[in-house]
Amino acid sequence: MPSKHQVSLLALAGLAAAAPSKLRKREALPDYAITYAPLSYLYSGESWFPSDVTVHLANVKPEVDYVAIGANNSVTLDTLDSYASDVYLTASDGPIYDPLDGTPAWLSSDYGIPDSDGLSAAPGLIIAAEKNSTTTDVFYFYFYSYNYGGKVLDINFDDHVGDWEHVMIRFVDKKPYAIYCSEHSAGSAYYWDILDFSGDRPLTYIAYGGHANYVTSGTHDYTVALGLISDTTDAGYLWDMTLNYRGYWYDVDSEEFSVASGAGKGATEEADESADWLAWLGYWGDEQYPDSLIDDLETGQYCIDDECRYSSGPTGPADKNLGRSTMCQKDDCTIFDNIDDLTKQS
Numbered sequence: 001m002p003s004k005h006q007v008s009l010l011a012l013a014g015l016a017a018a019a020p021s022k023l024r025k026r027e028a029l030p031d032y033a034i035t036y037a038p039l040s041y042l043y044s045g046e047s048w049f050p051s052d053v054t055v056h057l058a059n060v061k062p063e064v065d066y067v068a069i070g071a072n073n074s075v076t077l078d079t080l081d082s083y084a085s086d087v088y089l090t091a092s093d094g095p096i097y098d099p100l101d102g103t104p105a106w107l108s109s110d111y112g113i114p115d116s117d118g119l120s121a122a123p124g125l126i127i128a129a130e131k132n133s134t135t136t137d138v139f140y141f142y143f144y145s146y147n148y149g150g151k152v153l154d155i156n157f158d159d160h161v162g163d164w165e166h167v168m169i170r171f172v173d174k175k176p177y178a179i180y181c182s183e184h185s186a187g188s189a190y191y192w193d194i195l196d197f198s199g200d201r202p203l204t205y206i207a208y209g210g211h212a213n214y215v216t217s218g219t220h221d222y223t224v225a226l227g228l229i230s231d232t233t234d235a236g237y238l239w240d241m242t243l244n245y246r247g248y249w250y251d252v253d254s255e256e257f258s259v260a261s262g263a264g265k266g267a268t269e270e271a272d273e274s275a276d277w278l279a280w281l282g283y284w285g286d287e288q289y290p291d292s293l294i295d296d297l298e299t300g301q302y303c304i305d306d307e308c309r310y311s312s313g314p315t316g317p318a319d320k321n322l323g324r325s326t327m328c329q330k331d332d333c334t335i336f337d338n339i340d341d342l343t344k345q346s
C-alpha cells in the first residue's frame with residue numbers, strides 16, 4: 001500500500017498527465033498594455049458590429065472543399081485547434097448574405113454595439129508578445145463576423161464571413177514607441193508622439209464595413225485592382241476594448257499562446273477556455289464559391305477580373321506575424337512621423 005505521501009504524488013502525476021494545455025496560464029498582462037490601449041471609434045453608420053468569437057463559432061460549421069466535416073458539424077473554442085488549416089468555418093445558415101437585406105442577426109452582431117461608456121458585449125483580444133528584454137509588442141485584435149467590402153464604381157466587392165483586424169503598440173522599456181494599424185491586406189505605422197490622444201490613450205478610427213484601422217477620421221482612399229475605394233471613418237461609436245477582453249501572452253520562440261488576465265465578459269468566458277484555439281491556422285469564414293457558382297442565382301456571386309463580390313474568410317491572429325521585428329505585419333515599412341499629411345476630407 002502506498003504511503004500517504006506517495007498517494008498525493010501519484011495523484012499529482014495523474015493530474016499533470018491529464019492536464020490539457022488549457023492550464024497553460026501566465027501572469028497578468030503588463031499594466032502598460034491597458035494604460036495606453038487604443039480608444040477606437042466605429043463609424044456612425046456602421047452595420048457590421050464587433051462579434052464574440054464564441055457566438056461566431058456557434059453559427060458556423062467546419063468545411064473542406066465545401067463539404068462539412070467533424071463531429072456534429074460543430075466547432076467550439078475547445079475543438080477548433082483539432083481541425084486542419086485547410087478548414088473553412090462556413091456559415092450554417094448560408095449561402096446567401098445580401099448585405100442590405102435578410103442578413104442573419106449573428107452576422108451583423110448588433111449585440112456588439114458599444115454602449116455610451118464604450119463597452120461592447122463582444123470581447124476584444126489583447127495579446128502581449130515579449131520580443132526581448134526591452135521590447136514588448138501588444139496586439140489589440142478586433143473581430144467581426146462579417147466584412148462588407150465596399151463599392152468600386154457602385155459595384156460591391158470583397159464581402160466575406162469573418163473579419164480579423166488589429167492594432168499593435170510597440171513598447172520599449174515599458175513606454176509606447178509606435179503604433180501599427182491594419183488596413184485591408186496591409187497597414188501603416190506611426191510614431192507615438194504624433195497621434196491624437198484622450199488622456200494617455202491614442203484614438204483610432206475603424207472604417208465602415210471593412211473595419212480597417214486609421215489614426216485620423218475622415219475619408220481614406222486606397223487602390224485595389226479595379227480602381228479606387230474609399231474608407232470612411234468618424235467618431236461614431238466609441239469602443240473601449242479594455243472594458244471587455246480576453247487577454248493572452250504569445251511566446252515568440254515556442255509560438256504558443258497562454259491565458260493571461262482579461263476583463264468583463266471576456267475574462268469570465270476565458271476562465272474556462274484553452275488558449276490553443278489561437279494557434280489555429282484555418283479560415284474564419286466561408287470559402288469563396290467555386291467558379292461553377294459564379295452568376296448563380298442562389299449564391300449571388302459575381303466576379304470581374306479576379307475581384308469577386310464574395311471572397312474567402314480570413315485567417316486568425318496566429319497568421320498575423322506576431323513575432324515580427326519590424327512594426328508592420330508585412331515586410332519593412334515606413335513609420336509615419338506626421339499625420340497632418342494624411343488624407344482628411346471631412
Ligand SMILES: *[C@@H]1O[C@H](CO)[C@@H](O)[C@H](O)[C@H]1NC(C)=O
Binds near residue numbers: 071072074
Ligand atoms: C455531438 O452531439 C452529442 C449529442 O448532442 C454530444 O453528446 C457530443 O458530445 C457531441 N460531440 C461533439 C464533439 O461535440
Ligand SMILES: *[C@@H]1O[C@H](CO)[C@@H](O)[C@H](O)[C@H]1NC(C)=O
Binds near residue numbers: 131133134135324325
Ligand atoms: C528588441 O527587439 C526589437 C524588435 O525586434 C528590436 O528592434 C531591438 O533592436 C531589440 N533589442 C535588443 C536589445 O535586442
